Amino acid sequence: MTQLLHNIRQQAAALGEEYLKAIDLDEIRVEPGALGRMAAYLERKNCRSVIVAADRDTYEAAGKLLLASMERAEGLSGTAVHTTMIRPDAEGDVIADEASLIQLILDIQRYGADAVIAVGGGTLHDICRFSAYTTGIPFISVPTAPSVDGFNSKGAPILLRGEKTTIPAIGPMAIFADLDILVQAPAELAAAGFGDMLGKYTSLFDWSFGALAAGEPYLPAAAEITRSALQKCVAAAGLIASRSEEGIHALMSALIESGLAMLLFGQSHPASGAEHHLSHYWEMEYLRLGRRQLLHGAKVGVASMEIAKLYRRIAAEGLPLNEWAAHRQAEGQSRNQSQAGSGKTPVSSGNVGSARGRANGRSTADFIRAENVKPAPAADWERIRREIGQIPDPQELGGLLALVGGPVSVKQLGVSPELLERSLREAHLVRPGRHTLLRAYNEMRAK
The missing domain is CATH 1.20.1090.10 (Dehydroquinate synthase-like - alpha domain)
Incomplete structure (x- = not known):
């Protein structure tokens, strides 16, 4: 996986400094015993207060093991480690909604945390990525199942008043995907x-x-990275079905590679x-x-x-694509004229621009030209x-x-x-x- 990160950084560097900065992970570990490397990483990062965020199931799957390994590490004797158990909703589901976000944000503020460790699946990661972004601290990814490709995404799909909204946030600064844990994940998650x-x-x-x-x-390099990850995953379908270490490694690697393509494109x-x-x-x-x-x-x-x-x-x-294009252009012009008449600045109907674009002072229009049909x-x-x-x-x-x-x-x-x-x-x-x-x-x- 270190080689994968190296290869993608090479492709990013060929595209320009902006793209290289987008691949801002320090470390990716997809290997047996990966959790045992966490303490040394936190020590190198000089973390003094960290929160391990998990839910009931992911705490049992990996949270306890992670905390035990951190307690044994001599280099972390001066680091305060806190646990936030994200509470489920009335139906028993952990949801990336206002309640979960506020729960974690309040704990980050209460403990003065300088990093959050997301122990769980995609929803838990979305809660951590948005909360870390909002409070201005980094987060670290610890997947407990090879279930989604969003572990290293910068977008946080959040439910606000029942509506799904993807909000630009941050990606993890490192990923520790422990194969000893991943192969034990329920078959339906794989x-x-x-x-x-x-x-x-x-x-x-x-x-x-x-x-x-x-x-x-459109970025051909990101498309090719995604296509390559897909092809390798499909080729390993039999191994994934057997839930062998080789198969789960192939699946987890493909999911992370897909996430890296999203990072590259923004x-x-x-x-x-x-x-x-x-x-x-x-x-x-x-x-x-x-x-x-x-x-x-x-x-x-x-x-x-x-x-x-x-x-x-x-x-x-x-x-009839020509008719559709004309329809979209007319709709966009009508919207902009209406906004201009009301004194508002015409805007795209697209989502907010990427975090990379904002960091470089680029507008949403640089990334999504929603009405340019x-x-x-x-x-x-x-x-x-x-x-x-x-x-x-x-x-x-x-x-x-x-x-x-x-x-x-x-x-x-x-x-x-x-x-x-x-x-x-x-x-x-x-x-x-x-x-x-x-x-x-x-x-x-x-x-």
Whole structure:
């Protein structure tokens, strides 16, 4: 994994200093006994007060072991170590919402912590990344299962008043992924991580589509890193299914590599397209109904099958992209004229620009030109159809998911036909600044 970090830093350096600064991790460890290296790392960083943030399950899986190893370390005798147990909601789920954020932020302030250690899965990491960013301290990643690719992301998907919002924050300064712990993770969590990786088939297409049809920014190096991680993960599907150390190492490495691609680009485009928008839509609906949450990667895997099915149908039927581009341009001009008339500064409908962009004094528009939609010539549509053809068909995706033990249908997942149909019509509204094919299709149907 040290070699992977070295290789990506080399690619980043070739792109320019700004990109090299984006890959700002000190250390990545994916190996047996990785937790035993934490104490020496904290000593090198001169940490004097740290918080180990976990939930009930992740504390049992890794938190106790981490605390024990830190207590034995002579070099940390002057370091105060505190534990924050993130409390679940009424349904028993740990959620990255206002309550969890305030709980951790208050503990950071109470203990004067100079670092937070996130011990858990994607949700726990999102809580820690936003809380650390808000209080101006770094955080360290300790994954307890190979379940998501967001461990080293800088974006924090947060639920604010029940709405999913991705907020630019910070990535971890180091990752300690202990294979002794990861191989013991429940099988459904490894299957979820594999499902999250399969989602890259459709997210990479949507990113390419957005760049081609809507002028969104695109970084070939980040796309290639993501594609390589996906291919290596799929090639190791049998090993992942066996939950061998080799297979879990391959899965965890692919998830981290995907996260590094997002760091390099500064946004989640390489790894998150319409399949993630469906997943987020389902999550918000379950929260509204007071239902237990589904695993993120399990949702993404099934959503990828549904998006692949829809996109193949669109490829067969055709889509008037020139009309869509004209529609988007007219809508953007109308919005800007309305804002200008009201005295407001016209803004993009995209999400806030990347943390890297803000740090370098660059505006959101430098990264997402949400209304800069250019008409696509007929040749572009043929290219788009060819790229859709490179997405595996739903049966192949389902076969891979079944191999690793994940759900392969919305019925198995527990999503109703009505919710599926509604999400296919409305999920693009979850990220209004993203120009996916799902968005184009729905906007043309609504005309």
